[in-house]
Amino acid sequence: MDGDFTTARRAWNTLETNHRERLARASAITGGKVVDAADTVALLEAVIEPGDRVCIEGNNQKHADFLAKCLSQCSPERLHGLHIVQSNLALPAHLDVFERGIADRLDFCYSGPQGLRMGRLVDEGKIKLGAIHTYLELYSRYFCDLTPRVSFIAAEAADADGNLYTGANTEDTPAIVEATAFKSGILIAQVNRLVDRVPRVDVPGDWVSFVVQAPKPHYIEPIFTRDPAVISEVQILMAMMVIRGIYEEYGITRLNHGIGFDTAAIELILPTYAEDLGLKGKICQYLSVNPCPTLIPAIESGFIEGIHCAGSELGMEAYVSARSDVFFIGRDGTMRSNRIFCQLAGHYADLFIGSTLQIDLEGNSSTATLSRITGFGGAPNFGCESRGRRHASPGWLKAGREQPRPGTMPRGRKLVVQIVETFGDGMAPTFVERLDAWTLQERFGLPLPPVMVYGEDLTHIVTEEGIANLLLCETMEEREQAIRGVAGYTPVGLARDRAMVERLREKGAVRYPEDMGVDPRLATRDLLAARSIRDLVRWSGGLYDPPARFRNW
């Protein structure tokens, strides 16, 4: 036939046809979008097909926990061979589906406490592991080769048309919804409440297939709350060095703080130490970070102009709502978080700072522990050079000038900083000749050792001894000695070439507190703008409402 290039006719809308078939099967269970909680298992058995790719929404805060549990209760005769593509494995039900043979393939980002059991299921062959991703990678693959056929999401409220309100914990929902709804997938939302009218529409109802009101509200854990009461003098000393030796030095205004006591200490001495140095308005104005309660004093004292959040934090809702100049707030008055945008904003910021468990002599770092598979989460996308960046800032240009580069073309450089004590829990040295990640790679047959931040991305290491500026190291040998030069009394630190470290110190590749005008005797808890959760409540004018477990009043 003229003008016809195809040799065989094929249908181009099989996904859409299949989608209609699934909905037809569900019509025996519900006439509309709202499904009774008691019918959920039957619904899942009707709309999911063997071999489907399934996403169960879950991150370090909210989880579609009821739907996860229902999936684990489905019949393995009806549902089997599922391929789970989800960011966070945290609940027992997430692994029950593998134990019961409902699912057998897994692509994920982060497992945490379930990592031990997951390691066993991998050993037993019940989980065929695809890859361990960062959040951005996995969600990117949702729009490429890992698009879910069925996704479970968690929302705060829904109306009868399926319009969803995700409240302050929007987090990963938009990414999952977008990928599923526009590729003829089935989207099932678990909600805490059914309402006549949602306070704001975070997900339009016509993208949503079904809504189930869970018997219990989805569980949210306050994982970003760090009690100032347990911040140590050593952490305060390191925070002082970060402010003087990096933030002031490079004029860092846009940054991302990893979550931990080290970064909490930085946040809590902004209104004291940094204020006394006259740095207000010059550093730390825009952050990509969750609404950590330890940020309150810096916000209240006028340091911070804007914060975009990947998720929310329990107890911070009223405070965040009342600071709409700083946070991103909907017209309903609650925050809108979004993990993808927060990750992107952090990726293009001037600096990332976070902690790790092990650093080797090339500056590679890993949080892997030998017995379990934990994974990555978001740190690698924050903690890397942003090579696509084109806009300049003074700190970015300065870092670019410091870094030796072949050729004549000038470039800027993002700062990637690791802040660690030389010894961790149980006197385990942070600095090692060989990362445990290598052993983990062998044990689980991973294609690469699980490295959180690569040495080539890292620019600075801060320890209680001082700061190593890896940009100023011209050879791998200099880099190694600069790392040894701040590694304290660890075996790696004790094996330093003292003469070479002294030379590196002269050119600023190794700096000790006195080299940057930091007086260690000031490193006391008196420097903290808040020394307790109660102080944070006071700073917030009573708006911060900490969970009961953090109270001592």
Added chain:
Amino acid sequence: MRPARHSYYEATARRRLAGLLDEGSFREYCPPTMRLTSPHLPALGVPVAFDDGVAVGEGRVQGRPVLVAAQEGGFMGGAVGEVHGAKITGLLERALDVRPDGVVLLLDTGGVRLHEANAGLIAMGEIQRAVLAVRHAGVSVIAAIGGRNGCYGGMSMVARSCDRIVMSEEGRLSISGPEVIETVEGIEEFDSQDRALVWRTMGGKHRRLLGEADALVPDDIGAFRTAIAGFLDRPRPITLDALMAEQARLAARLERFAGCRDGVEVWERLGVAEPKRVPDLGIDAFNALLPSPAEAAE
């Protein structure tokens, strides 16, 4: 802005003493250079402290002579071992000789040091007896509670045997600790992780509303000092009549609050307006809830 307060809660025993006593007035008995350390801990492979976790001595508060003991809550949770207990008992017995304006006990303790079980229990009895002897001699004994460990176990009974108790809201006072109650009675009875509940049932505000603490002060060493100074040389009678009256009052209290499951219910029955707001009240607003000293005396 920064908290300019000298936090009592944060301070070590020795910093509390430095803030409580007139400058340069402290003379320590059995100082750390004497190395009167626990004879029991080394056998158990546990590190000792040169003062066995308590500093005792004499000094002045606003010019008035006192004897004082400060427990170090950071060492074994302030728990009382043999040497630790003997230092406190010896201090109290010295009060019978020197008759200061008061004996001040800065308590920060979980009670008996389990590693030294019998010796610790005996020490507790000796301290208790010495407190009563000192009071009988007409010398005021004042307890202060506002540290990390609160005041639990046998030392809670010692505290309640004193003339006065000064607390901050961070302070806790109870016989059994939250974890012990949960272990013995079950999480339905008491969830030790629910720290707000712990403070509603054991915290400084609750103890003040029940009349067990005589003053509730901000978490500030100076505030403790002022309150303690106000109670110097103001002994309470320790006669049979006074003890009978106290017994009757406690029996009536037991009946009045029977069935209460939470401090909030107790406060409601006490007639506190908006009892749910009590935990979030500032110290001044909280103290305004209480009857004036004149009313309280009736």
Added chain:
Amino acid sequence: MEHLEFDIAGWAGVNPARDHVLVGVVGSGNLEVMIERAELAGRCAVAIDTSIHGFAPTWRRVVEDFLARHRLGDVRVSINDGGATPAVVGLRLDQAAAEYTGGVR
């Protein structure tokens, strides 16, 4: 528990502000340091009781660096350690030295 003793050459001519100082608290990850004046012909006698075994060479380096940093002599340095990291040990030693020599703010 491990008991360590080091006899280390010191510096002469240190005039302490006080006869003895006690800094820190023996707790998990923490330690107390006592520095006492002693007639030791300029030397430094160091005694350490620590709850963690096997770090004798590390302790020696930490203490030697400390004595050199503050040029101390004729002192008895006594430590009760609840498993502090060298970072915390160094901080406490420096605080003790500052109080001992009167260099405290």
